[in-house]
Amino acid sequence: MHRGIAVLPQGLEEAGAQELIALGAKAVQPLRRAAAFEADKPCLYRLHLQCRLPFRLLRELASFPCDGRDSLYHGVQDAVDWERWLHPSMTFRVDATGTAQGLNHSHYNALQVKNAIVDRQRDLWGERSSVDLEEPDLHLHLHLGRGGAVLSLDGCGGSLHRRGYRAAMGAAPLKENLAAGLIRLTNWDGTTPLVDPLCGSGTLLIEAASLAHNHCPGLQRQFSLEGWADFDNELWQDELARAKHRSQKQRPLAPIIGCEQDATIADQARSNIAAAGLDDWITIQTGDFRNFSLPPGPGVVVCNPPYGLRVGDGEDLESLYSDLGTTLKAQASGWDVWVLSGNPGITGALRMKASRRIPISNGGIDCRWLHYQVR
Ligand SMILES: C[S@@+](CC[C@H](N)C(=O)[O-])C[C@H]1O[C@@H](n2cnc3c(N)ncnc32)[C@H](O)[C@@H]1O
Secondary structure (H helix, E strand, C coil): CEEEEEECCCCCHHHHHHHHHHCCCEEEEEECCEEEEEECHHHHHHHHHHCCCCCEEEEEEEEEECCCHHHHHHHHHHHCCHHHHCCCCCCEEEEEEECECCECCHHHHHHHHHHHHHHHHHHHHCCCCCECCCCCCEEEEEEEECCEEEEEEECCCCCCCCCCCCCCCCCCCCCHHHHHHHHHHHCCCCCCCEEECCCCCCHHHHHHHHHHCCCCCCCCCCCHHHHCCCCCHHHHHHHHHHHHHHHHCCCCCCCEEEEECCHHHHHHHHHHHHHCCCCCCEEEEECCHHHCCCCCCCCEEEECCCCCCCCCCCCCHHHHHHHHHHHHHHHCCCCEEEEEECCHHHHHHHCCCCCEEEEEEECCEEEEEEEEECC
């Protein structure tokens, strides 16, 4: 069994833990902005291919007590068989989080790990690996805390939120993994209409359709775990085939519709939807939501209106929210409405009473995923 950490958006720790369990991970424990898990190798591969919510997955390589600079240096040298894991022909990078006595700066701590590794390599081979911050062959992560150090491998090859379908981003787009998590929290299952009246580049709609179809987000991605010393290509191919099979099963979905007033952004949403292979399932209408009619429902409305911190400055946000509330009350009787709000002062203008308020961090902005049951 491998021990691992899924790094998650703040607020999606429980949902992220549920996703890990559903994909077969064991001993899953939600933490702050993360969830710990254990997985055998097939499961670890499956998580990389199929998880939607994490930014990254870390696999523990070694752990050792650490109470200062020397114990970090020697721990790194001794706890891992570097002859096996990092030949000088391979590049690497080290990231660090957490602190220990005398080790309060992540950048310094990462350098200390790097120095320990390259010194060990020089002893073994008389030469050392180069650092590559962009596309390293081996991506290491150090976490310090509670008197110990954990050295992990990041096998993702870049943040998992980058699914590859979004060349065009509109204004203030949601990260794809966050959007997937928000959809998960709605419990939408594809059998009722889903509408985003302020859809921007279409991220919520794309992640919803992708979720409903079980499209595996990792199928097009190059994972750096494929270069690990203990990479098992046969197991990987099995998991890849399993993920492809899961992704190919299409089922009928209720209408998925977006509305966007900015014609350029609406076109960007359409091209993102096409790039995700979902144009048969999602329709984008260009126009103001005030002139838009919901399809026969009930269904689910999701939206991420401007809230003044990133886009919408200078706009009359108050009347936008007030008109959104009026439109929803008039048209969405029986629907579930979810609004991502980063501005508590403005959501009152909806004049609707939220039945749930789930704290979520959206790129560092403290937001609420507000659930309204329009009756
Ligand atoms: C915060 S962005 C949504 C971002 C989106 N969730 C994404 O991931 O790309 C809000 C969007 O609402 C659009 N918008 C603002 N007022 C609107 C209106 N009255 N009708 C329709 N769209 C509107 C803006 O053009 C902007 O693209």
